[in-house]
Amino acid sequence: MSASAWETVIGLEIHAQLATRSKIFSGSASSYGAQPNVHANLVDLGYPGVLPVLNAEAVRMAVKLGLAIEARIAPTSVFARKNYFYPDLPKGYQISQYELPIVAAGVLEIVLEDGTHKRIGITRAHLEEDAGKSLHEGLPGVTGIDLNRAGTPLIEIVSEPEMRSAKEAVAYMKKVHTLVRYLEICDGNMQEGSFRCDANVSVRKHGAAEFGTRAEIKNLNSFRYVEKAILYEVSRQIDLLESGGRVVQETRLYDADKGETRSMRSKEEANDYRYFPDPDLLPVVLAEGFIEEVRRSLPELPDQKAKRLASDYGLSAYDAGVLTASRELAAFYEEVARQAPGEPKLAANWVMGELAAALNKAGLDIGASPIASGHLAALLRRITDRTISGKIAKEVFEAMWESGSEADAIIEAKGLRQITDTAAIERVIDEVMAKNPSQLADYRSGKDKLFGFFVGQVMKATGGKANPAELNKLLKTKLAG
């Protein structure tokens, strides 16, 4: 049986660390990279007698997210205790939300590369505290505990099992990533673990009514790992089922070095978390006025921005989606388009093409681009006014990237101004024709393909500066004799 007989079913649980200044239930700073236990006060340490106090900013951020995904904001939500023993969990329980989460029943639309749109349901999003970290490196025979992260606020965003491929899962995760950064509720830093996910993966025969047994792959902290882990897991499950085995419900870990998932613990070994409402915290009651105030504070959201870009600049839905992946990128694009008027599509191609590739290669964010939006726009204006060709522009772009100089200075210094003078181009054509009599004869006897040869020769002779359209027109006439 072929793999195409199987349908993949994926649901994601995304953990986004909320960008509050202090922790969710204590006044400690929630920052990354400090010496162990520097940002852990008595509440974080779970000392006898201490009590949690909810950070109002974390609630506001959760409401922002809920409104952005058109979800229901619970007028009353409840914090519960999830009880289990672990050294990096100081109280012996994690404060989370269980039966009554703050956000329920939302939706997010993703756009795939082929332009298809798909709506992914979001079951719920709830607030919880993060645990600390166990440290083993450099501590032979003992385990170190770092509680800096203990108590940092998380929002866990749980999707419906509505994704049908690893690509859809990645597109969804990227969309959530974009959204939380638009809302400025999470820095989205995946290396530092501020944005990570667990993937629930199962397979079933196409047309089957029931879902297959799922495996949960824990703690995926890059888009690439999400894709690779899901692809590996899907093929593992299909192989298993096709060889007569069965999938067991379990938690698995993705080993990025080996590119495979392996079992962490089975359902039978799973904890009974003994959830119950945390008696130290009152239910979170939100007034309608508060929710409306948060709604008014929302920025233009990615989908709205993409729609506006598509209609204002005549971009495709996919391009508009790519350009709105972050607020900074969209702002950069709009600035280029504004300063290079009349060519929004050209601006889009350059921002998504040359610039994106160069940034990617250098590992830089748009905010750190060595070429400012105004400088890129100036370059594009030289293409529009036919000072240089698109091809030469790429050369100028590279020089701008390396030197930080502006386009006009580079064009002048390198003498790259394109030749649009008909007489000058005709003179070069004549020279080329004279130098290549046999090719000319062949062309004239019907070898049309040699046209490209003559274009190349003329370009070579002009250092690529001949205006391509002009050259084509003149060459056709000349060659025809």
Next chain:
Amino acid sequence: MSLYKKSLAELATGLREREFSSVELTQHYLSRIDAHAGRLNAFISVAHTAALASAHAADQELAAGRGRALTGVPFAHKDIFCTAGLRTTCGSRMLDNFVSPYDATVVAKLKDAGTVLLGKTNMDEFAMGSSNETSYYGAVKNPWNTKLVPGGSSGGSAAAVAARLVPAATATDTGGSIRQPAALCGVTGLKPTYGRVSRYGMIAFASSLDQGGVIAGSAEDAALMLAVMAGFDPRDSTSVDTPVPDYPALLGKSVAGLRVGIVKEFFDAGLDAQNQRRIEESLALYTKLGATLKEVSLPNLPLSVPTYYVVAPAECSSNLARFDGVRFGHRCKEPRDLQDLYRRSRGEGFGAEVKRRIMIGTYVLSAGYYDAYYLKAQKVRQLIAKDFRDAFAQVDMLMGPTTPTPAFAIGAKMDDPITMYLNDIYTIGANLAGLPAISIPCGFVGELPVGLQLVGPHFSEGAILNAAHAYQRETDWHRRIPQGCA
């Protein structure tokens, strides 16, 4: 010198008027503690040096005319309140070595008020017990008869006040732990409304029931203490942001016209006949003072003990998970691995009653049992709270016995937890409903004191203190001092 016979109110006045110094007063009480400590076992820690230093500082304030209501007044904390620099054990081996790095809010408030902390009183382990026999530091003896229990869990505070080793002591009440020992020791014990006194720094047993309060010689003294202890605390989300009345100023009003509800369910088969007689005599006195009596029913009240023994253990099983040998408290020697560290640290650190309740609590929260036990208990709790609300629609406060019997013998009920738990049958309801309640001495059965309980609506501390004070102006039960302590 008979300073110990004075009330807290009289001592505070004497200090302000420079009749005696805080140092003299502190030395007086410290010497009484030293004289009776071995006999009663009421204290876990005594802070001789720190107390005298505080007394010196208080005397300077008093000399400068900056004395406030409680400046220079000695007292003790139940060893459940975290005190920076002074060991806080919670009556458990688990915290035998624990010195808190911070002060509980109640501790800070009393310190700021200029009081003098003499020491930390003995208690049932993690406040789990009704006889003070579960303490790692041994049973406390009832000052009226040292073969008997003082009640619990605030047995040390009750015995210390009864024996006049301190004029007042803080205490906590989760199911009766202030009122029951106050009754059995013949002193006044006030459990405020849930949320009236901050729980920050009070080591949690059952968070939704725990409430800090005070044991003192009289309602008047309790009012003085509560005025300092009460108030909203931004560090306790369950504390209530409502103004603190000037409790002492609310005392002295007539109780004529007071509508007193007599709870039918309090006078059940378990109530000792002589105890009942003392209660009836007290009610008759209230009638004489102009109060009217009306029988009311709290039909769900008989379910309060089983409800409590689901809710409280559930919360305790989670609250006590932090005692894992990792960061503070008892840690077993040379753990082989993580599981061994947990098992032995907790196995060695906790006593039998604590373990029993952790197991009950773990069971009732487990998947498959949660709905049948925890959820059901929460529903019954709502019904009990509603019964009280209905009663308070008809009467101003409720009165009845605090306990079914006077003090019982040490060892008598330790092998029978159910009988032990039934000792709190009249007190648990107020915890489940979050209501303020007070127990005051109302006579004796033989040599043993009996307690009368007053329960009021939420935040009616002023009213129940006034009613208690009215009774104490007419009686002297609260002035009786046990033989051997005089």
